[in-house]
Amino acid sequence: MRHFCRSDVWGQFQAAANHYGSSTPAIAWKALRLYGAGRFLPGESLCRGLLDPRLPMNEHLAHVSEERLHGLQHAVNSPHAAMCRDKLMFHDFCRSHDLPVADLLGVVSRHGSRDADGEPLSTPAQWEAFVRRLPAAFLAKPRHGRQGHGIVALRLDSREEAGLPEFAKEVAGLADDGEDRILEQRLRSHDRVAELTGTRSISALRLFTRVSPEGEPEVLDCHFRLIVGDSVTDNISDPCTGRFTANVVALPQLEDGRLGTAWAFNANGLGYDWVTHHPTTGALIEGFEVPFWVEALQLVKAAARDLLPIRTAGWDVALTPNGPVLIEVNERFQHVGFGDGIQRIRQALLADKRYLETGGLSCPPSSSQLH
Numbered sequence: 001m002r003h004f005c006r007s008d009v010w011g012q013f014q015a016a017a018n019h020y021g022s023s024t025p026a027i028a029w030k031a032l033r034l035y036g037a038g039r040f041l042p043g044e045s046l047c048r049g050l051l052d053p054r055l056p057m058n059e060h061l062a063h064v065s066e067e068r069l070h071g072l073q074h075a076v077n078s079p080h081a082a083m084c085r086d087k088l089m090f091h092d093f094c095r096s097h098d099l100p101v102a103d104l105l106g107v108v109s110r111h112g113s114r115d116a117d118g119e120p121l122s123t124p125a126q127w128e129a130f131v132r133r134l135p136a137a138f139l140a141k142p143r144h145g146r147q148g149h150g151i152v153a154l155r156l157d158s159r160e161e162a163g164l165p166e167f168a169k170e171v172a173g174l175a176d177d178g179e180d181r182i183l184e185q186r187l188r189s190h191d192r193v194a195e196l197t198g199t200r201s202i203s204a205l206r207l208f209t210r211v212s213p214e215g216e217p218e219v220l221d222c223h224f225r226l227i228v229g230d231s232v233t234d235n236i237s238d239p240c241t242g243r244f245t246a247n248v249v250a251l252p253q254l255e256d257g258r259l260g261t262a263w264a265f266n267a268n269g270l271g272y273d274w275v276t277h278h279p280t281t282g283a284l285i286e287g288f289e290v291p292f293w294v295e296a297l298q299l300v301k302a303a304a305r306d307l308l309p310i311r312t313a314g315w316d317v318a319l320t321p322n323g324p325v326l327i328e329v330n331e332r333f334q335h336v337g338f339g340d341g342i343q344r345i346r347q348a349l350l351a352d353k354r355y356l357e358t359g360g361l362s363c364p365p366s367s368s369q370l371h
Contacts, residue, residue, distance in 0.1 A: 004032060009042050012269060016046060019270050022053045034060055039067035047244065048338060049271035063338045064346050072349035073332055076356060078309035081331040087143050087182050090328060097306045099299070100325045102318075103185040105138055106130065110175045127168035131156065135185060139232075140171075143180040146330075150179070153186065153232045187327075190291045190319045196226065198280040203227045203234045204327055205252075205296055205317040208335065209304040210348050213355055217304040219297055220348055221341025224250045224259060224290060228279050248275050249336060250285050257293025259285050296324040303329070312349060 003009065010024070013031065017024045030051050034040040038060045045051050050060055083093040094101035106115045113121040121130055136157065142150040152174070156167050174181050188200045197203050206223045225234035228246040235245060250262035262275045262285045277284055290296070300315045303326060307313060314333025318325045335342050 003041050004028070004035075012042065012046055015268065016051050016270055019268075020051070020053055026053065027051050030057075033057065038063065038065050040065045041067070043269065044337065046269050047265050047271065052271070062343075064335070064342045065337065066334065069335060069337070069342075069345070070332055072346070072353060073312060075353040076311045076349055077313075077331050078311075081310055083307075084310065084313070084329050084331045085144060087141055087145070087328065088180075091182070091184075093306075094303075094326055097303070099303050099306070100323065102139075102187050102325060102327070105134060105183040105185065107143075107180065107182055108140070108171065108175045109180040110178060111180075113172065113175070121172070124165065124168065127172050128164050131164060131168045131171055134171075134183070137186045138183055139186050140174050140181045140183055143182055150181075151233055187318045187320050187325060190321055192289075192291050193319055196278055196281060196283045196285070196288060197228070198278070199227055199230065201227055201230075201232055201234075202318045202327070205290070205315075205319065205324075206333075207296065207300045207315045207317060208312070208333065208341070208345055209300050209315065210312045210345070210352070211304050211308055213352070215305070215308075217301040219254060219300060220344045221335070221339075222252050222254065223336065224252055226250055226262070226278060226285070228264075244269060246279060248278065248285070250275075250288075251339065251341070252290050252293070257290035257296075259288040259290065261286070291319055292324050299324050299326065311352060312345075 010028070013027045014024045016022075016027045020027070030053070031042050031045050034045045034050055037057065040050065040060065040063070044065055048063060049055070050063070083089040088107060091101055091104045104116045106121065107113060115121060115130055121127055134156070137153065137155045140152045140154060145151065154171065156163065171183070187202050189197070189202055193203055194200050203224065203226045206225060207219055208221045209217055210220055211217045226248040227234045228248060231245065231247065234247050244265040244267050246264055246267070248262050248264045250259045252259055263272045264275050265272045276286060296317050296319070300317065303315065304313060307329065310331045312331070314330045314335070316327040316329070318327050335345065
Protein backbone atom coordinates (compact mmCIF):
# COMPACT_ATOMS: atom_id res chain seq x y z
CA MET A 1 0.00 0.00 0.00
CA ARG A 2 2.98 2.33 0.42
CA HIS A 3 2.96 2.92 -3.36
CA PHE A 4 -0.59 4.27 -3.12
CA CYS A 5 0.02 6.53 -0.11
CA ARG A 6 2.75 8.74 -1.55
CA SER A 7 1.91 12.36 -2.23
CA ASP A 8 3.63 12.29 -5.64
CA VAL A 9 1.49 9.33 -6.71
CA TRP A 10 -1.67 11.17 -5.72
CA GLY A 11 -0.43 14.13 -7.70
CA GLN A 12 -0.16 11.83 -10.73
CA PHE A 13 -3.68 10.51 -10.05
CA GLN A 14 -4.94 14.08 -10.01
CA ALA A 15 -3.13 14.88 -13.27
CA ALA A 16 -4.67 11.75 -14.82
CA ALA A 17 -8.13 12.78 -13.61
CA ASN A 18 -7.72 16.20 -15.22
CA HIS A 19 -6.38 14.62 -18.40
CA TYR A 20 -9.22 12.09 -18.73
CA GLY A 21 -12.00 14.33 -17.40
CA SER A 22 -12.55 12.07 -14.42
CA SER A 23 -12.19 12.36 -10.64
CA THR A 24 -9.10 11.64 -8.57
CA PRO A 25 -10.87 9.04 -6.37
CA ALA A 26 -12.13 7.20 -9.46
CA ILE A 27 -8.62 7.09 -10.96
CA ALA A 28 -7.12 5.93 -7.64
CA TRP A 29 -9.78 3.23 -7.23
CA LYS A 30 -9.11 1.85 -10.69
CA ALA A 31 -5.36 1.85 -10.00
CA LEU A 32 -5.95 -0.11 -6.78
CA ARG A 33 -8.15 -2.61 -8.62
CA LEU A 34 -5.47 -3.08 -11.28
CA TYR A 35 -2.89 -3.83 -8.61
CA GLY A 36 -5.21 -6.45 -7.13
CA ALA A 37 -5.95 -7.96 -10.54
CA GLY A 38 -2.46 -8.03 -12.05
CA ARG A 39 0.01 -6.44 -9.60
CA PHE A 40 0.35 -3.25 -11.64
CA LEU A 41 2.00 -0.47 -9.65
CA PRO A 42 0.53 3.03 -10.13
CA GLY A 43 3.31 4.18 -12.44
CA GLU A 44 2.77 1.17 -14.71
CA SER A 45 -0.98 1.72 -14.94
CA LEU A 46 -0.46 5.40 -15.66
CA CYS A 47 2.20 5.11 -18.38
CA ARG A 48 0.42 2.27 -20.15
CA GLY A 49 -2.82 4.23 -20.28
CA LEU A 50 -4.70 1.61 -18.26
CA LEU A 51 -6.30 4.25 -16.04
CA ASP A 52 -8.21 5.74 -18.96
CA PRO A 53 -11.85 5.44 -17.76
CA ARG A 54 -12.93 4.60 -21.30
CA LEU A 55 -10.98 1.32 -21.18
CA PRO A 56 -12.59 -1.76 -19.62
CA MET A 57 -10.89 -3.39 -16.64
CA ASN A 58 -10.04 -6.50 -18.67
CA GLU A 59 -7.74 -4.39 -20.86
CA HIS A 60 -4.99 -5.32 -18.39
CA LEU A 61 -5.09 -8.92 -19.66
CA ALA A 62 -3.05 -7.79 -22.69
CA HIS A 63 -0.33 -6.59 -20.29
CA VAL A 64 2.05 -8.23 -17.84
CA SER A 65 3.19 -6.25 -14.80
CA GLU A 66 6.83 -5.99 -13.79
CA GLU A 67 6.04 -7.75 -10.50
CA ARG A 68 4.56 -10.76 -12.30
CA LEU A 69 7.36 -10.80 -14.89
CA HIS A 70 10.10 -10.59 -12.25
CA GLY A 71 8.41 -13.38 -10.31
CA LEU A 72 8.64 -15.69 -13.32
CA GLN A 73 12.25 -14.71 -13.96
CA HIS A 74 13.11 -15.48 -10.34
CA ALA A 75 11.40 -18.88 -10.64
CA VAL A 76 13.34 -20.07 -13.70
CA ASN A 77 16.77 -18.42 -13.30
CA SER A 78 19.61 -19.49 -11.07
CA PRO A 79 20.20 -16.93 -8.28
CA HIS A 80 23.93 -17.00 -9.06
CA ALA A 81 23.96 -14.20 -11.63
CA ALA A 82 26.89 -12.00 -10.63
CA MET A 83 28.05 -11.55 -14.22
CA CYS A 84 24.69 -9.91 -15.01
CA ARG A 85 25.03 -7.35 -12.22
CA ASP A 86 28.74 -6.59 -12.33
CA LYS A 87 29.93 -4.92 -15.53
CA LEU A 88 33.55 -5.90 -14.91
CA MET A 89 32.57 -9.55 -14.54
CA PHE A 90 30.43 -9.22 -17.66
CA HIS A 91 33.51 -8.12 -19.62
CA ASP A 92 35.42 -11.15 -18.31
CA PHE A 93 32.49 -13.44 -19.15
CA CYS A 94 32.31 -12.16 -22.74
CA ARG A 95 36.06 -12.40 -23.28
CA SER A 96 36.22 -15.94 -21.92
CA HIS A 97 33.46 -17.05 -24.33
CA ASP A 98 34.74 -15.10 -27.37
CA LEU A 99 31.67 -12.84 -27.38
CA PRO A 100 32.14 -9.35 -28.86
CA VAL A 101 32.06 -6.56 -26.26
CA ALA A 102 33.40 -3.00 -26.06
CA ASP A 103 37.08 -2.78 -25.13
CA LEU A 104 37.74 -2.40 -21.42
CA LEU A 105 40.12 0.51 -20.83
CA GLY A 106 40.46 0.56 -17.07
CA VAL A 107 38.83 0.42 -13.64
CA VAL A 108 38.55 3.47 -11.38
CA SER A 109 38.03 2.94 -7.66
CA ARG A 110 38.96 4.70 -4.45
CA HIS A 111 40.19 1.29 -3.28
CA GLY A 112 42.68 1.11 -6.13
CA SER A 113 42.54 1.87 -9.85
CA ARG A 114 44.17 0.05 -12.76
CA ASP A 115 44.35 -0.02 -16.51
CA ALA A 116 43.06 -2.86 -18.70
CA ASP A 117 46.37 -4.72 -18.38
CA GLY A 118 46.31 -4.63 -14.60
CA GLU A 119 48.89 -1.88 -14.18
CA PRO A 120 48.12 0.31 -11.14
CA LEU A 121 47.02 3.92 -11.48
CA SER A 122 47.99 5.92 -8.44
CA THR A 123 50.46 8.75 -9.03
CA PRO A 124 49.75 11.84 -11.18
CA ALA A 125 52.38 10.64 -13.65
CA GLN A 126 50.66 7.24 -14.01
CA TRP A 127 47.28 8.89 -14.56
CA GLU A 128 48.64 11.29 -17.15
CA ALA A 129 50.35 8.47 -19.03
CA PHE A 130 47.09 6.51 -18.88
CA VAL A 131 44.82 9.22 -20.28
CA ARG A 132 47.37 9.87 -23.01
CA ARG A 133 46.73 6.30 -24.24
CA LEU A 134 42.94 6.55 -24.08
CA PRO A 135 40.79 6.99 -27.20
CA ALA A 136 39.46 10.47 -27.83
CA ALA A 137 35.99 9.45 -26.60
CA PHE A 138 35.06 6.81 -24.03
CA LEU A 139 32.45 5.99 -21.37
CA ALA A 140 32.63 5.72 -17.59
CA LYS A 141 30.01 3.32 -16.21
CA PRO A 142 29.17 2.49 -12.59
CA ARG A 143 30.32 -1.10 -12.10
CA HIS A 144 26.97 -2.11 -10.64
CA GLY A 145 24.78 0.45 -12.41
CA ARG A 146 21.41 -0.25 -13.97
CA GLN A 147 19.15 1.49 -16.49
CA GLY A 148 21.87 3.86 -17.67
CA HIS A 149 22.24 5.50 -14.26
CA GLY A 150 25.53 7.33 -13.77
CA ILE A 151 26.97 6.76 -17.26
CA VAL A 152 29.30 9.61 -18.24
CA ALA A 153 30.66 10.29 -21.73
CA LEU A 154 34.17 11.71 -21.62
CA ARG A 155 36.21 13.28 -24.37
CA LEU A 156 39.60 14.97 -24.66
CA ASP A 157 39.82 16.65 -28.03
CA SER A 158 43.36 17.93 -27.52
CA ARG A 159 46.27 15.87 -26.26
CA GLU A 160 48.42 18.90 -25.58
CA GLU A 161 50.42 18.64 -22.38
CA ALA A 162 48.67 21.67 -20.89
CA GLY A 163 45.30 19.90 -20.80
CA LEU A 164 46.41 16.45 -19.67
CA PRO A 165 46.90 17.05 -15.93
CA GLU A 166 43.38 18.45 -15.43
CA PHE A 167 41.80 15.73 -17.55
CA ALA A 168 43.77 13.07 -15.65
CA LYS A 169 42.44 14.49 -12.38
CA GLU A 170 38.90 14.42 -13.77
CA VAL A 171 39.20 10.74 -14.71
CA ALA A 172 40.87 9.80 -11.42
CA GLY A 173 38.14 11.65 -9.52
CA LEU A 174 35.31 9.59 -11.03
CA ALA A 175 35.37 7.33 -7.96
CA ASP A 176 35.28 10.15 -5.38
CA ASP A 177 31.65 9.24 -4.60
CA GLY A 178 32.77 5.77 -3.52
CA GLU A 179 31.36 3.89 -6.53
CA ASP A 180 33.66 1.81 -8.71
CA ARG A 181 33.53 2.64 -12.40
CA ILE A 182 34.73 0.89 -15.50
CA LEU A 183 36.09 2.82 -18.45
CA GLU A 184 35.27 1.37 -21.81
CA GLN A 185 35.41 2.14 -25.50
CA ARG A 186 32.53 4.28 -26.73
CA LEU A 187 30.83 2.40 -29.54
CA ARG A 188 29.36 4.15 -32.56
CA SER A 189 26.20 3.24 -34.42
CA HIS A 190 26.00 1.66 -37.83
CA ASP A 191 25.64 4.26 -40.60
CA ARG A 192 22.03 3.37 -41.39
CA VAL A 193 20.99 3.53 -37.72
CA ALA A 194 22.71 6.91 -37.43
CA GLU A 195 20.78 8.13 -40.48
CA LEU A 196 17.52 7.02 -38.84
CA THR A 197 18.21 8.63 -35.44
CA GLY A 198 20.47 11.53 -36.37
CA THR A 199 23.17 10.53 -33.86
CA ARG A 200 26.14 8.19 -33.63
CA SER A 201 25.24 7.35 -30.01
CA ILE A 202 24.11 3.76 -29.62
CA SER A 203 20.44 2.92 -30.07
CA ALA A 204 20.44 -0.63 -28.77
CA LEU A 205 18.47 -3.71 -29.55
CA ARG A 206 16.99 -5.34 -26.45
CA LEU A 207 16.66 -9.04 -27.28
CA PHE A 208 14.80 -11.34 -24.90
CA THR A 209 16.07 -14.93 -24.86
CA ARG A 210 15.08 -18.18 -23.26
CA VAL A 211 16.88 -21.52 -23.20
CA SER A 212 14.49 -24.45 -23.41
CA PRO A 213 14.73 -27.55 -21.16
CA GLU A 214 16.37 -29.30 -24.13
CA GLY A 215 19.09 -26.62 -24.12
CA GLU A 216 17.93 -24.82 -27.27
CA PRO A 217 18.19 -21.00 -27.14
CA GLU A 218 15.52 -18.87 -28.78
CA VAL A 219 14.64 -15.20 -29.08
CA LEU A 220 11.14 -14.52 -27.76
CA ASP A 221 10.89 -10.80 -28.42
CA CYS A 222 12.88 -7.70 -29.33
CA HIS A 223 12.70 -3.93 -28.85
CA PHE A 224 14.76 -1.40 -30.75
CA ARG A 225 15.22 1.70 -28.58
CA LEU A 226 15.78 4.73 -30.81
CA ILE A 227 17.52 7.78 -29.38
CA VAL A 228 15.81 11.14 -29.90
CA GLY A 229 18.00 14.23 -29.56
CA ASP A 230 21.53 14.24 -28.20
CA SER A 231 21.15 11.76 -25.34
CA VAL A 232 24.10 9.54 -24.46
CA THR A 233 21.83 6.57 -23.67
CA ASP A 234 18.66 5.17 -25.19
CA ASN A 235 16.83 4.64 -21.90
CA ILE A 236 13.07 5.07 -21.96
CA SER A 237 13.08 6.85 -18.60
CA ASP A 238 15.59 9.21 -17.03
CA PRO A 239 17.39 7.28 -14.25
CA CYS A 240 17.76 10.47 -12.17
CA THR A 241 14.27 11.99 -12.42
CA GLY A 242 12.20 8.91 -13.30
CA ARG A 243 10.45 10.91 -16.01
CA PHE A 244 10.10 9.43 -19.46
CA THR A 245 12.48 10.58 -22.17
CA ALA A 246 11.36 11.17 -25.74
CA ASN A 247 13.22 8.06 -26.91
CA VAL A 248 11.17 5.78 -29.14
CA VAL A 249 10.54 2.03 -28.85
CA ALA A 250 10.14 0.17 -32.16
CA LEU A 251 9.30 -3.49 -32.67
CA PRO A 252 11.33 -5.50 -35.20
CA GLN A 253 9.72 -8.51 -36.81
CA LEU A 254 11.58 -11.54 -35.50
CA GLU A 255 11.66 -13.26 -38.87
CA ASP A 256 13.45 -10.51 -40.82
CA GLY A 257 14.27 -7.55 -38.54
CA ARG A 258 12.01 -5.06 -40.30
CA LEU A 259 10.59 -2.44 -37.94
CA GLY A 260 6.84 -2.34 -37.45
CA THR A 261 4.94 -0.28 -34.92
CA ALA A 262 6.71 2.24 -32.69
CA TRP A 263 5.71 4.44 -29.78
CA ALA A 264 7.03 6.86 -27.17
CA PHE A 265 5.79 7.19 -23.61
CA ASN A 266 4.48 10.66 -22.81
CA ALA A 267 6.74 12.80 -20.61
CA ASN A 268 3.86 13.45 -18.19
CA GLY A 269 3.65 9.70 -17.49
CA LEU A 270 0.14 9.37 -18.91
CA GLY A 271 -0.02 6.83 -21.72
CA TYR A 272 1.96 6.82 -24.93
CA ASP A 273 1.73 7.99 -28.53
CA TRP A 274 2.23 5.88 -31.63
CA VAL A 275 5.12 7.13 -33.76
CA THR A 276 5.48 6.64 -37.52
CA HIS A 277 8.54 8.84 -38.19
CA HIS A 278 11.61 9.58 -36.10
CA PRO A 279 10.96 12.87 -34.27
CA THR A 280 14.45 14.28 -34.98
CA THR A 281 15.20 13.17 -38.54
CA GLY A 282 11.69 12.65 -39.88
CA ALA A 283 12.80 9.26 -41.27
CA LEU A 284 10.11 6.61 -41.69
CA ILE A 285 10.43 3.97 -38.96
CA GLU A 286 8.10 1.28 -40.28
CA GLY A 287 9.86 -0.94 -42.78
CA PHE A 288 13.38 0.05 -41.67
CA GLU A 289 15.66 -2.98 -41.98
CA VAL A 290 17.77 -3.50 -38.85
CA PRO A 291 21.38 -4.06 -39.97
CA PHE A 292 23.15 -7.28 -38.95
CA TRP A 293 19.82 -8.73 -37.84
CA VAL A 294 20.71 -12.38 -38.43
CA GLU A 295 24.11 -11.88 -36.79
CA ALA A 296 22.49 -10.24 -33.75
CA LEU A 297 20.13 -13.19 -33.31
CA GLN A 298 23.00 -15.65 -33.63
CA LEU A 299 25.06 -13.68 -31.12
CA VAL A 300 22.45 -13.60 -28.34
CA LYS A 301 21.54 -17.26 -28.88
CA ALA A 302 25.17 -18.27 -28.44
CA ALA A 303 25.51 -15.97 -25.43
CA ALA A 304 22.28 -17.30 -23.90
CA ARG A 305 23.60 -20.86 -23.99
CA ASP A 306 26.86 -19.73 -22.39
CA LEU A 307 24.90 -17.93 -19.65
CA LEU A 308 23.21 -21.08 -18.32
CA PRO A 309 22.00 -21.69 -15.62
CA ILE A 310 20.45 -18.28 -16.26
CA ARG A 311 17.58 -19.49 -18.46
CA THR A 312 16.02 -16.21 -19.55
CA ALA A 313 17.68 -12.84 -20.07
CA GLY A 314 17.42 -9.47 -21.77
CA TRP A 315 20.47 -8.59 -23.88
CA ASP A 316 21.39 -5.07 -24.98
CA VAL A 317 23.15 -5.20 -28.35
CA ALA A 318 24.88 -2.34 -30.17
CA LEU A 319 24.78 -2.33 -33.97
CA THR A 320 28.19 -0.99 -34.96
CA PRO A 321 29.68 -0.59 -38.47
CA ASN A 322 31.55 -3.88 -37.89
CA GLY A 323 28.66 -5.92 -36.53
CA PRO A 324 26.68 -6.52 -33.33
CA VAL A 325 28.40 -6.02 -29.96
CA LEU A 326 27.06 -6.97 -26.52
CA ILE A 327 26.54 -4.06 -24.14
CA GLU A 328 25.05 -5.80 -21.10
CA VAL A 329 22.70 -8.55 -19.97
CA ASN A 330 19.95 -8.52 -17.34
CA GLU A 331 18.53 -11.64 -15.76
CA ARG A 332 15.83 -9.46 -14.16
CA PHE A 333 15.02 -7.61 -17.32
CA GLN A 334 12.34 -5.01 -17.90
CA HIS A 335 9.83 -5.12 -20.73
CA VAL A 336 7.30 -2.52 -21.82
CA GLY A 337 4.75 -5.10 -20.74
CA PHE A 338 2.36 -5.26 -23.68
CA GLY A 339 2.23 -6.68 -27.18
CA ASP A 340 2.48 -10.21 -28.56
CA GLY A 341 6.06 -10.53 -27.35
CA ILE A 342 5.29 -10.27 -23.63
CA GLN A 343 2.65 -12.97 -24.02
CA ARG A 344 5.23 -15.27 -25.65
CA ILE A 345 7.62 -14.57 -22.79
CA ARG A 346 4.92 -15.15 -20.20
CA GLN A 347 3.81 -18.46 -21.72
CA ALA A 348 7.39 -19.71 -22.08
CA LEU A 349 8.38 -18.83 -18.52
CA LEU A 350 5.18 -20.27 -17.07
CA ALA A 351 5.88 -23.53 -18.91
CA ASP A 352 9.50 -23.55 -17.70
CA LYS A 353 8.36 -22.81 -14.14
CA ARG A 354 6.00 -25.80 -14.19
CA TYR A 355 8.72 -27.97 -15.70
CA LEU A 356 11.22 -27.03 -12.99
CA GLU A 357 8.66 -27.43 -10.20
CA THR A 358 8.14 -31.07 -11.20
CA GLY A 359 11.88 -31.73 -11.23
CA GLY A 360 11.89 -32.13 -15.00
CA LEU A 361 9.36 -34.97 -14.85
CA SER A 362 6.70 -33.21 -16.88
CA CYS A 363 6.84 -33.07 -20.64
CA PRO A 364 9.04 -30.09 -21.60
CA PRO A 365 7.27 -27.42 -23.65
CA SER A 366 7.99 -27.45 -27.36
CA SER A 367 8.41 -24.38 -29.54
CA SER A 368 5.15 -25.15 -31.33
CA GLN A 369 3.29 -25.09 -27.99
CA LEU A 370 4.72 -21.69 -27.11
CA HIS A 371 4.11 -19.84 -30.39
